[in-house]
Amino acid sequence: EGDITVRLAQPKEQLTLLDDQEVELDEDTLVIADDNKALAMAGVYGGKNSGVTENSQNIFLESAFFAPDAILGKARRYGLHTDASHRYERGVDPQLQRAAMERATELLLAICGGEAGPVTEAVAEELLPQRSDITLRISRLAKVLGVSIADDSVTEILERLGFDVSFDGQQWQVGIPSYRFDLSIEEDLIEEVARIYGYNSIQAAPPAAQLRMTERKEGELSTHKLIDAMVCRGYQEAITYSFVDPKHQALMFDETAALTLPHPISVDMSSMRVSLWPGLVGAVAHNQKRQQAVLAFVETGLRFIPDESAENGVRQEAVISGIRSGKAHSEHWSEGDRSVDFYDMKGDVEALLAQTGNSAEFRFVASQNPALHPGQSAAIYHGSEKVGDIGALHPKFDKALGLNQRTFVFELSLSAVTQRPLPLAKPVSRYPSIRRDLAVVVDKQIAAGELIAAMENVGVKQLVDLNLFDVYVGDGVPEGKQSLALSVTLQDSDKTLEEAEVTELMTKFIETLKSEFNATLRD
Template sequence: MIVSYNWLKEFVEFDLPPEELAHLLTMLGLEVEGMERRFGDLDNVVVAQVIDKQQHPNADKLSLCKVDNGAEILGIVCGAQNFKAGDKVALAQIGAVLPGDFRIKKSKIRGEESSGMLCSEKELGLAEDSAGIMILPQDLQLGTPVFDALGLKDTIFEVGLTPNRADCLSVVGIAREVAAKLGKRISYPVQKVVESGAPIDTVASVTVEDPHGCPRYTARYISGCTIGPSPQWLVNRLQAVGMRSINNVVDVTNYVLLEYGHPLHAFDFDLLTARKIVVKRASDQDKFTTLDGQERVLISTDLTICDGEKAVALAGIMGGGNSEIRDVTRNILLESAYFAPSGIRRTSKRLGLHTESSHRFERGTDINILTRALDRAASLIAELASGSVATGVIDVYPQPVEQRKITLNCSKVNKLLGLDLSEQEIVHFLERLEFKAKQIERGVYEIVIPTFRVDIEREIDLIEEVARLNGYERIPVTMPLARVFSDRPPRHQRLETQIRSLLVDQGFNEVINFSFVSPSALEKLLPEADVAPPVPIKLLNPLAEEQSVMRTTLISGLLETVKRNLNFRTMTLRIFELRRIYLAHPERELPEEPMMLGAVMVGRRNPEGWNQGKEEVDFYDAKGVAEHLLASLRIRQPLFSTSDLPPYFHPGKSCRIFSGTEAVGSVGELHPTVSENFGIDKQIFYIEFNFEKLLSHVDAVPTIVPPPRFPDTFRDVALLLDEELPAQDVVGYLQALNVPELEGIDIFDFYKGEHVPEGKKSIAIRIRYRSADRTLTDDEVNPIHQRLVEKMVKNLKASIR
């Protein structure tokens, strides 16, 4: 919000210098982000009087003047002809720097010395164009800086408002805050509407078909207007806050917008076909051209102002080119309405059309200020455009809004703020903000909230108002009570940290992706068309279609990251993410949010270098990372199985990871179709763990096993097995026999081909035996080994090679 120091002083009497006023506003929560002194650097442009004006002896179009600046008589050469001796003018003296960095120096023009320059409005930055030099009123004192004499010197504040303080998007709103803080009274603008002519009901009508989107609509009719330039005071006031002057009628609507914070709109009444206003929703694919000349395609949720046949304004955002005020406009219908913030915000965001009007309606204006702003604007238009205001006001207000009432407990105010304010002080602070207080019982009051304070909803909001008015700096500083306690993180946090460290040690980098994904990203994870995708949780108000559902897996985000890096020529990647996914629960409103670990490997096994190999990572690299992770977490005897794989894994190059009978993760190559769906033409190896399940299998206390005292012995056996039987099943079978002397099982050879029957494979197994209390002899080991081999031959349908 841009606000003028001089404009504020029209509503509140105060003598604070601009710097102190900026501090006061900031301490009220209205942070002053910048200050600009308007015309503060032009004090060397002073009021002067032309004593004599003669023709320049060496130039037909120049004049040689003698000018009195109150201290001396100066010779000035001037090219303008719109002045005479005796006129008071603006003299830029030697050393003055005019807008545009134009520095005034003593010079000779056609042989005559000129000790300054007589200035026009354009040269002083007061107008875009001017026909001659600026003629000043005769009552101004010579030598006075021009901008002081004309009252144009000002300080402009740029106030950064939080979205909830819509009431301060106006000069009146900020003046109200200053008055409340200083204990002053605010002087509101006076509306004096002189009505004449026929009642407005006989001239125009208003119908509101969507009272939810437009709870109130008011209008006045002004006839016989003359459109022309605005008076200089109005032009100066708008320019001071960064608005350009258009014409006297439009300038008035902008002036009242800034003054009261409520947008208004003026229609050329003669361009309204049916001579009436209808507020209604647009139809899908309706086209409407706004004042900026852009054609907008509307949808059924957009609220429009129509003339009975066509749209003439986009409600609360911008008017249409088919009803704008023109130079020939004579009759005006002036609108002052209230539009629901949600509807304006939705339409403005969709169309990318943000205006001063929508900025205020989106945040919530005062529904009960409509007629006051309407009358203020109507009286100014009648004065500046010589119009006649019709009798009466159209006011469509089917369900008047009542002021909210909130109960305030004064003891709670002091308890929360750490103060010792009396009931009278607390009530007085609120009354200075134009709240009304009624005592219910001792220390408890019913506070009536004015409708311009749309941000006050709860008791705590009233307590904040007391804190603001009393002064944040007056809240006592107390040292917090320090307690010494152990800050040992819980077990799951320690394991999260451990897993991150383990993966970083393996050369991985952690990434963080959005929890919101596109529905199509989940479909890309299905290599087969007949597999139904998981049902994701949809967002009610997504930012974009690409982020419209909650992720059900980490792999989609990781693959998007891989694709982006590959596009930037980063061809070797090891990345992981340890975050939550969101799974809809059929019986609960809230989803399940398990923590998952996903890690991707792609590219070279070793960093690029002259002494490094060029081999690419493969399944065993990924499986090695998974095994290292499991071993470091002390998960004993994990099992790897090719059954029940997630659909995005390659069925022949992937496996599930079990701890006991529970699946805790998967590892392997992604299905080529999945990689292709994401636009990746490289082999992708993926490691996935359910952190919650993994956590339940981690040994809480490390087990220390002393080194063996007695030597081991081993026996080898080569088995001929069915090709479909996983080698892991052989290992699992032997472990399940629970032979005390059996210490370890290793598969050290695999063969399939010549001398091996079709449908069979050969694996060689080394079985290690050891006893904890003695050295085993061959006579002890051989019978045990023989029984194991016989059991494998019988139960695994194997034969000895």
């Protein structure tokens, strides 16, 4: 109906393909159309309205050159894969169209008979790929291949490949035919020469290079050391995809806008991860379905957080994450049959933080996280900065994520755990240490870590160890209260502590706990 044109699709334009599939075309999709409708998706798939059937009498042939950028990704976007898209995405000879048209016409006339009509040709020469000569230097050829090839042999190889070749004693000027659109730089010609000359004809020789040790800061921890620490605790290192299922990620991080890929590998790998947890959860679910009873994985990698102020609108953060599920130990008569719990995971994280030599600077604070169980989750702080999360995955996600056992996870910013202080030697005290036990009654909502931190901040230089060894709730303790028993170890590097000095130091601790937490000594 009317003339044939090539144009971009109109908004919400429909096209019925040769396989009867009806698609709604995007506005950046190139189509071949007549005056009233689209006839085909250019370079991808033909339309049913212009398809040839057994009853066709008049056939219109169309042969075109489409730039690869115009066709790239269009077939995948519509769930198609055709010979046309396969070829046009990789490039075709821009000078072959008329010859192909004439050959197709010749075959039709020879097989079916009939009469040939006129050829209408539309060419935009300024938009066609422009081919220029490529210079191939003797010195560059010898350096890349590591072997000297006779000048005459190189000239012969290039001519046998159909190139226009001229040689001036130092280099070749090579004219590339239009059908070799894969050749554009000098290294492309070197590859062609090596291919025809024969790889087996190039003698193998070890490379000569100078090796120099790279600089390494002693105060930086490598990720390998962190991974090794977790492997020693029974973890397996995992490597998962940066692309995750958007549905699973939305369940765990409903408040975080993820980046959606325009051309994903598959529908269930169409979002960039905002955490390493979705990939690790998928690994655990996969192994649980295969009757694995003890599961513990650790991974380092990047998470991708949308951020308008960051480069390209995305902030890439390096993190280390872990996951545990199933039994706490492999089956053994001495270990018992116990499932992993929050404190197993917390112990693993504390062991990881101990690698920094600054574990006392980190603290766990009860918090709420949409992906974690409300009563079994905590934020991890380094000073006043939040650097990670730990906790049990919320049970409401178990069925949707394919989990059948309680699962615990953690995630830490790598920048917070890869710095450590340089070790400094200190003399060992020759004087005895003194231990005192302190039992105080405080409100149930007060965490023991808060008491320990407050006591450490008192500034008593003789304090060498502080440990919580008992928690009691029951008879003798008022309702809503808990009794925390702490062991305090004191030692001076210059002298033996006198009883009066110990009493004075313990009084400081008690007064601090009383003023900050309204703590009382337990009778």
